[in-house]
Amino acid sequence: MSDPSVPLVRGKTNHKLKGHKLLYSVSVFLSIGVWLFGYDQGVMSGIITGPYFKAYFNQPTAGVVGNMVAVLEIGAFFTSLAAAHLADNYGRRMTLRSGAFVFTVGGAIQTWCIGLKSMILGRVISGFGVGMLSMVVPIYQSEISPASHRGLLGSVEFTGNIIGYASSVWLDYACSYLQSDLSWRIPLFIQCIGGAILALGSFITPESPRYLIDTDQDVEGLAVIADFQGKELDAHSVQEEYKEIRDAVLADRAVGDRSYTALWRRYKGRVLIAMSSQMFAQLNGINVISYYAPLVFEQAGWIGRDAILMTGINALFYVASSIPPWFLMDRAGRRPILLSGAVAMAIALTATGWWIYIDQAITPNAVVVCVVVYNAAFGTSWGPVPWLYPPEIMPLPFRAKGVSLSTATNWLFNYWVGVSTPIFQELIGWRLYPMHAFFCALSFVLVYFLYPETRGVPLEEMNLLFQDEPELDDEDDEDGSDNGDDEEGSGSGSETSSLMEGGSRRRYSDGSTLPMTNKAQTEGQPGFFGKIMNVFGGNSRRRGSVRGEYNAVGLNSKGKPIRRSQRRKGRPSKSGDQAANVNIDVEVAEEYENLPNLPEDEMEDEREHDIGDVELHPSQGIGGIDLSRRNTRSVEPQ
DSSP states (O other): OOOTTSOOOOSOOOOSOOHHHHHHHHHHHHHHHHHHHHHHHHHHHHHTTOHHHHHHTTSOOHHHHHHHHHHHHHHHHHHHHHHHHHHHHHOHHHHHHHHHHHHHHHHHHHHTOOSHHHHHHHHHHHHHHHHHHHHHHHHHHHHHSOTTTHHHHHHHHHHHHHHHHHHHHHHHHHHTTSSSTHHHHHHHHHHHHHHHHHHHHTTTSOOOHHHHHHTTOHHHHHHHHHHHHTSOTTOHHHHHHHHHHHHHHHHHHTTOOOSHHHHHHHHHHHHHHHHHHHHHHHHTTHHHHHTTHHHHHHHHTOOTHHHHHHHHHHHHHHHHHTSHHHHHTTTTOHHHHHHHHHHHHHHHHHHHHHHHHHOOTTHHHHHHHHHHHHHHHHHHTTTTHHHHHHHHHSOGGGHHHHHHHHHHHHHHHHHHHHHHHHHHHHHTGGGHHHHHHHHHHHHHHHHHHHOOOOTTOOGGGHHHHHOOOOOOOHHHHHHHHHHHHHSTTOOTTOOOOOBOTTSOEEEOTTSOEEESSSSOOOOSOOOHHHHHHHHTTOOOGGGOSSOOOOOOOEEOTTSOEEOOOOOOBOOOOSSOOGGGOOOBOSBOOOOOOOOTTOOHHHHHHHHHTOOOEEEEETTSSTTSOEEEEEOOTTOOOO
8 A cells, every 4th residue: 555645646747857867957057056156256366466456446455355355255154144044934946046146236236336335335245145055055956966976966066166266267367458447347247147047047947855845845846856866756766765855854843943043952063063164164275275366376476467377277277176076075985085185285285385485486386386286185175075064964954054054154264264364465474374284284183083974875864873863852752652551452553643732743653753744834924025035936835836734633631532624735836936836736645544532423524535546647737747636435544
């Protein structure tokens, strides 16, 4: 007999792109999101050394340049935290779309700025978009990637970031030959094109299946899983993956509280690991090179356009270094890559400081070699892994909040490095590089003793790796055991259900109690924030295209059952998005459980509402397939 927890649907969707083609296409598309803030790093590193840029802003001091470059991180810091609410309530694609739109607006303001204040305003607004993108893209990527390919796809995403950096550096070099303000305005404008492409493309990409299932859009979630696997909706592997995700969702709902406080209380170790990985990704010195590579080369003896040329050559090696993780991440694992990268970076940074200190004729060429080695080591290790690691280790209910904390940590330290680097280069000179080498050594120690290996571990099984899942409260356990003792004739193998009084906790055949819904379904009008999101076509948690409406059957204070409607209806999608393109005109199949001591008339009512199976007909619905009801009175109730 079919598992009643799986929607009984058959057939295929009519989406043309499926399986690995769909997976890789979406991964490449998502890399545009990280391409944008990689591009921003490179474009600013080039234009701040240009004569026309300096003249337009009245020869800005090192402090002004540092704040102009790093103020983007302030905007990114705040929105990377705020975007967790957006991702949890309106979906991964909605967050992606909003971030791309905001980034495009910020880029346009920078392009047509009329002074320092408008440039800083544009940088802050672009930072708002970068914060949302940098938080949601790793989550989105991890949730659609199979465990065996998660490292590969995460590494491909990081390569997109480096390609953005490299392309902006070479564009800066080409535009440096222009004898006007266009030498820096054109590179700033290009990022607007990338942001617009990302925003428009988000309307046709599928939503994360884990988000859909977490918000009770079960049929859509099953359809997306089938598309990514390239199989039919009722294929065994599709239903197994659905059940694995659904079980994890239900298990996490047992605690219910999804606040930042609950995240810290339940998963403090994971949060600290995620935050520290992003912190050391910045303290290890990458933005000393990425943002200020031309200044580093000028300090070593390369002057003017030659410094930008050396930055471009370095960027090509940087891109090449991001390719090996495609093959190593799922073979060698995360820990060996981080440890070896920390050692190589520490040596390269120390050597950079040494060559600048001795200042010999060979210094300019030696510094170029050291910087290339450093960037290659970072691109292979501490570049991709800290973006892959946090969404891997965070459980689904807290994934957005956990990743938002790690991403906010990244932008906070990114800002500190960005502001302090020009000042440190003037104050302490060559000592700046051994200082960051020291942080590389600290990161080696941290990874060696504290970071677990996540290679090949499914997202739903990370709790087995960390062993930090909390147990239910004693009060809950006592209620559950008392309730089970009071039920006559319900042995350990009974398939009867019982819900806690006044709650939404349901007893399953294995004796566990899990809530039926994520939160109470409220039917009020959306608030101001919700109305704004609806303009962009987002689906909130309360307005999913297929929303489960579970009304509990509980026990009153006298131990008698409380009967309420047990119908779950599918509703057509109003968003028009591909991922929610499941139009259901009848009830989704659900087989209800018998309840102990129900009156005979209510048992008859239970049988009348038994929906049975669902057939797919090629007309409309899941990608051109309609869901229709088929009476199966012979279905054995559980």
